[in-house]
Amino acid sequence: MFYHDNELQYEVEVHDPDPRFAKMLQQAIGGAEGEMRVALQYMFQAFAVPADKSEYRQLLMETATEELGHIEMLATAVAKNLEGASEEQREEAREDAVIAEMMDSGQPRQALSAGLHAMPVDSNGVPFNGGCVVASGNLAADMYANIMAESTGRTLAARLWEITDDPGMKDMLSYLIARDTMHQNQWHAALETMDDHLPVPNSFPQEKENQDVNYKFMSTFKDEQPDPEERWTQGESIDGKGEFSYGRQPGGGEPDLDEVIEAMHNEVN
Structure with a gap:
């Protein structure tokens, strides 16, 4: 069961709206390193935790819910960067040929399909794919996957922090980077509570x-x-x-395949 409070987890302010940065923020929402991925990953991992391991289920569900709040923060940031951009800013961006190409071919659907708001896609406009979600049912394996997810997420957030000069965006990203620090550490700590878990599965x-x-x-x-x-x-x-x-x-000799099944029509004429 989930409850929603109509308040952002952390303040989101945009001082100088930038539609280009809005496109980049989409990677932190729907990209392979993004918040949709970790929110669903931790949630589906929690669903598989047995009753006698309830402390891990709570750890995973609490973190999954926190990540949902991060999606809301980033979606708000995308909208503020898009809706607040002046016509003058949009035209100035086009003076750079590379940026103009990004503007033309980047995320037109943010306007056409979403009315200048965020979408569940990555920075290239590719819809989020649950295939990047790891939920193996093995707690140790999942914790290692979570460390990787938080590591790549923190790398992405750090890169976004370097790209923007907006103090509000730097503040928001600084918060998200800090949470990635904690999450990496908590998954390592969870592994330390699992005696003799190597190699996985033990x-x-x-x-x-x-x-x-x-x-x-x-x-x-x-x-x-x-x-x-x-x-x-x-x-x-x-x-x-x-x-x-x-x-x-070690080497195992050349492959020696059986005759092909006739119904597959794999013969060479």
Whole structure:
């Protein structure tokens, strides 16, 4: 169950409206690094948490709901950048040939389909795709995916912060960057509460996996190369259950396929 309070999670102010920046902000809404992705990712992960792990469900659902608030903030920022832009600002932007091309081919649907408001799309206008949502049902695997999601999200927000000179947008992005800092840390902290979770999933008996290659870094060069003697080619493995080594692909002979099924019409005439 969700409840909505008609108040932004954090203040959104735009001092100098910029339609170009509005297009860039769309990436933080509907892009692969954006808030729609993490809101749905954490929500669907929470749906899969069993009753005896309720503390993780609460952690995920609280964060998912926070991310919904971030979408609202960014959508407000997009609208303020679009609706507040003067005709003079729009024409000045076109004096730069590169910017003019961005204006012409960037996000016309923000005006045509959304009346100068945000849309559930990325900065190229591509609709959000739930295929980037990771919800495996394995808590450890999901936490690692969440760290990656927050890392790329923080990178995007930092890049947007560098692009804009608007003090209101810098303030909003500074808030979002700070929340990404917390979220990265909380997912790491959640992993620390999971004893002996490596390798993921830890439920598969390791004695049944191939013992010759389970901690071997494989070189894929055609010619044999010397061991680079890096952290991932020697010494104790990260999970503490093996020793890293260096080697080459074992090789398995040429593929020997069965006859094709006649109904598939795969014959070569």
